[in-house]
Amino acid sequence: MSLIAAEAVGKSYRSGAWLAAPEPKTVLRDVDLAIAPGECVGLLGRSGCGKSTLARLLLGLEKPDAGRITFRGRDIAGIGGEGRRDFRRAVQLVFQDSIGAVDPRHTVERTVGEPLRHLTDLDHLARKARVAELLMLVGLDRRDGEKLPGQMSGGQLQRVCIARALAPKPELIILDEAVSNLDLVLQLQILDLLSQLRRQLGTAFLFITHDLRLARRLCDRVLVMEEGRIVDAAKTVAGLHHPASRALAAAVLPALPTSP
Template sequence: MSLLVVNCVTKSYPLRRGGWSVKPKHVLALQRFSLRVEAGSCVGLVGSSGSGKSTLARLILGLDHPDEGQILFEGVDVHRAGGTVRQQLRRDMQIVFQDCWSALNPRWTVGRSIVEPIRNFEKRTEHEQALRVEELLELTGLHGCDRHKYPHQMSGGQLQRVNIARAIALHPKLLVLDEAVSSLDRIVQVQILNLLRELQARFGMAYLFISHDREAVHFMADRVVTMDKEARS
């Protein structure tokens, strides 16, 4: 059984023009799109801007609902799950966004941002939480003392390492990387890509690596899927 199955998913959004009296039109973001991700694999998803890549990421994580089709994670319908099952899905699927700055609360220290999911999902003492934060920072190439810093005190590359540390804190089975290196300069991109490969080899997570950068995708992915917005019209 595949870890993730996206089966014939369609999603559109209303587009209003000329005020509320005008009948809304709809923009088609995805049309009967299908995808499979196996456990421990990396599937690269490429496509131009507007092809529906980020929409798909939101649907997979349950942040939005499809108009048609089905998304299964380990055989469970992501959009029909409730209670403890949905809680487990939130642990097992994590995301790293493109904008490493807006993904973090500027008023929180790095340590607080990383520890937040741990507090929500695991019963650990304050000391155990602090040790886990230090471990995650070191795993992602930072230092334990960085937990006291605020986002404005760190570079973009460092902040994306923080976001990755937070995303892997609960040992997810699937990590969705939505243009996770596109806002970084080329040297830092290479460093982050190498880090991601090292983490996958160590923990066996599956990746859905979303990008418009085909070179980065081919470096990361076992299999590449192309999304074409022209195919929806």
């Protein structure tokens, strides 16, 4: 059974004044996607193709207009009460903009511990110990918990965001362009960290990106979106053949260095 799946999902939005009865803009059309436990799937496509909209649907932040999203075979639209809390624990998100994703007034310890306060029953001391464990897990020092976001570098702050996503021990983390704002060296460091965490914890990833090089380095298989549809799929980047995939390949820089 898939961990999470989109089945024939469609999504449209209306813009402009309601009185003008504008035509809805279709963002997703008949999208099928499935992620197995522990798998890393790359979702590629140019800006505006629908990748982030699909991510919001998978997280349950919005509802599809057609089709359904299932988690372990159950339609998430029908999950409520404690089941909804369990789903929030199981599926986490790391944003592209690490600076915008944290409150500059809160310490790193409070930021990483936020999901623990809302999604677990850990007491204060247990949460504090878990935060220290998470900071070391992502390559930071436990003393970094006392810092404010403004005292951290971009790469360190993205590690903080990854630690926060890992806090409730999720089964899936959606990474929405999570390394796009970093320079090449930091991108490689974060990708290697994600690979290490996946081996260590068995966490599944949906890695959303427009960069074929990054997907090649991290993912088990890749999907390409174009105008709201999945138009190409392969186990490797080299196996992609759709014109939309070739357009992405033409836009990338030289290959990344191989992992040590």
